[in-house]
Amino acid sequence: MPSPDAADSSRAARNETHHRVVVVGGGNGGISVAARLRRRGIKDVAVIEPRDEHHYKPLFSHVAGGTAPASITVRPQREVIPKGVEWIQDAVTAVQPEANAVVLAGGGRISYDHLIVCPGIQLDWNRIPGLAEAMQTPAAASHYELELAKKASRLLRDLTEGTVVFTQPDGPASCAGAAQKPMYQACDYWRAKGVLDAIRVVMVVPTETAYLAPFDEELQRKIDEYGIELRTRSVLLRVDPDAHEVVLGGQDGPEHLHYDVLNVEPPQSAPDWLKASELAAPRSSGGFVEVDPQTLRHPRFPNVWSLGDAAATTNSKCGGALRKQTWVLAKNLSKALRGKEPTARYDGYAVCPFTVSRSTVVWAEFDDKGRQKPTIPFYKHMYRESRLSWIFDRHVLPWVYWNLILTGRV
């Protein structure tokens, strides 16, 4: 066996460094789990993250809906890197699990004892013909990217008449229900301005109902109240940005709709480099990282773990799920480092706070079978439209995110 010094110099010759735990992606999952590991006393943790900025994405819906300034959704990445964790500002382009190493866009290689894979989900703008082009035009936007969320905010604010179309994609998505959030806020605003009656609002969802059975009644009440046309079992097939027209694919065949404003939640999938990697499940995971959905450990590579939007878990992808997943993963990984079996289990919890007006929220908490799963078990009516939930979602949670979640405290 080579001495540690010899191993170091041989790695240096190959432009390779080594860390005990390497985290791919410094988003919600990566930073929180790295912070939790440090709190557990685990040393030599490195996070690979290419971007200078860290985003709190749940507020993008509020930005588009006109109830939050964009500035409060962003902080410099260096400010959120936990103390004692090394930040490698680069992007992973490939994983070599047999060699316990990842390859970087910058040309280097990092080897690891344990790897946590959480690079999030990929926005597939090019999957729908005309969609990417439409985003360059003045009438289309999306709150799934910050700059486009700012554009959506202006478009929705300035609309006084015409047709606005909101769409949610089929397939995996980060907080899929977020497609609806700016819509309700905009309707509330238009109603206050006295122009709601002059605006035709169409919401396109791939599901059979507005969302999930336990919350449908509450959402449908708001949909009726605002006079929204809900297209169920329908998806965006094509956009013609010059003609301001979308083609929807529904149960009754294609439907052509003129729009004055279009706000799209884009189709999403696992990052391409992950789809091509050995970490993806051989079948049917869509290229997301294969993990035991409870322990979050890879079944074929026991020193590989995954969580968040990039993991092939069974839950609805969201930050609320991560709050539980980071705790489970950090606990299980610290056990594995001590040579023990993982015992902590993630229970499939997810949450989607629907901002159904500019001051109320329908707080939808559910499990991976779509059943209600309230955080406060005896308070089953928490999903009802509520002002208190709004205050929590808009004002309390962002503070909790920056100060407690990203620092591994909750």
Ligand SMILES: Cc1cc2nc3c(=O)[nH]c(=O)nc-3n(C[C@H](O)[C@H](O)[C@H](O)COP(=O)(O)OP(=O)(O)OC[C@H]3O[C@@H](n4cnc5c(N)ncnc54)[C@H](O)[C@@H]3O)c2cc1C
């Ligand atoms: C508009 C919107 C609204 C939402 N609303 C809510 C909500 O109200 N409640 C809720 O619970 N959840 C919500 N979510 C979902 C929540 O934001 C995500 O589930 C969460 O951010 C996922 O965390 P993650 O760490 O898996 O991915 P991300 O937070 O996306 O982080 C992934 C990180 O990996 C980095 N990365 C990407 N590729 C590479 C690479 N090759 N190498 C290294 N690093 C890489 C990225 O730069 C990024 O920083 C919302 C999401 C959106 C988009």
